[in-house]
């Protein structure tokens with residue numbers, strides 16, 4: 146297998162660097178020094194989803210976003226959305242919020258430091274220093290008193306920030322995944338609900354639980370039971386794998402009934418993603434005229450469902466994409482990742498979106514937004530804060546609850562004597578390896594354009610192979626197969 150080009154440089158600064166792409170050292174998920182490396186070398190240089198734009202609809206609206214001890218103010222100004230490091234230029238007090246979750250509007254009063262009352266406008270300019278005569282003139286140079294900017298871009302209904310002012314743009318970093326999601330109406334989606342929880346697990350463990358569909362059979366058996374063909378064909382082997390096997394004699398009508406049941410399970414299990422309004426439309430096509438074999442009938446039926454969803458939601462005034470057209474022009478993956486800590490689960494016209502931030506080496510804050518379209522004037526009040534629940538709360542939809550049941554257990558298992566590394570399938574768990582080796586690239590301070598190229602190549606890598614990062618744009622590493 147081709148070695149990662151930077152392995153030697155990485156091991157010098159990072160004793161837990163990955164040397165075999167199929168083997169992830171377990172200490173990377175709890176080692177304090179490795180966590181500090183991530184805080185110093187990864188997080189200050191990556192694009193982070195900071196807030197949803199419906200949280201800051203009016204000029205002057207701001208929200209605080211914080212991660213690994215760094216607080217940022219994201220502000221809607223007359224010239225677009227801007228972001229600043231949240232500290233007073235006098236003695237460092239956060240000039241707004243400070244608890245990590247605050248929001249407000251600064252159009253009338255600007256930002257006022259609570260300690261000695263210095264002020265800034267929404268463009269970051271200092272507008273007031275109380276008792277100027279108490280300072281030397283060279284301490285109060287206007288430009289030097291301005292709030293320190295943080296790179297900020299908007300895309301897909303969200304504001305993204307990057308502490309690295311020299312970082313490649315969001316587009317250069319993420320690549321075509323942005324176009325795919327945009328074609329599916331990403332920027333027109335609004336938040337329907339927002340939940341959060343604290344998980345006793347490293348943030349990467351939580352992310353990795355969503356990087357393959359191989360866990361569906363054991364973790365979400367209800368999904369496989371309704372449409373075994375879908376999962377067994379992909380992950381099963383000669384023995385048929387887990388759960389029920391494919392019934393070759395299933396009638397077209399029974400198969401469609403199973404497909405509808407699967408949509409219902411996805412919809413109720415996620416309280417969204419496959420939205421209830423879309424399931425209702427699909428149900429209305431249970432008796433549609435279809436070809437006589439399952440193989441021919443299924444694509445025809447899904448085409449009818451997508452056409453009906455597009456038409457009926459547009460009739461209600463929702464600005465949804467033409468699903469049959471975008472499935473051809475811009476097919477999306479079941480999960481689309483924006484490295485490092487944000488991902489989307491697109492389905493028909495709605496999506497679930499997840500963000501995971503570390504709160505320590507072995508804890509993380511896990512958030513889920515359910516996103517959908519609304520007709521103009523029917524948008525709900527944007528949630529300004531998540532509803533925070535214990536991770537084992539019965540109020541979480543079933544599918545995230547099933548994922549949460551494994552994540553803290555896995556964190557414990559990593560500490561077990563003799564468990565030195567995770568062994569990954571090079572065919573369907575490659576994204577885990579690719580993510581982790583990209584983190585190593587940040588820790589080794591690899592050139593930014595190379596890191597951006599590698600990040601672009603993670604787009605579409607869900608359920609995918611281990612990639613050869615030695616060459617920009619190179620095919621999958623030797624021995625790995627599947628879709629890059």
Ligand code: FES
Nearest residue numbers: 233235236258261
């Ligand atoms: S610390 Fe902000 S005005 Fe003094």
Ligand SMILES: [Fe+2]
Nearest residue numbers: 354364365548
């Ligand atoms: Fe899952």
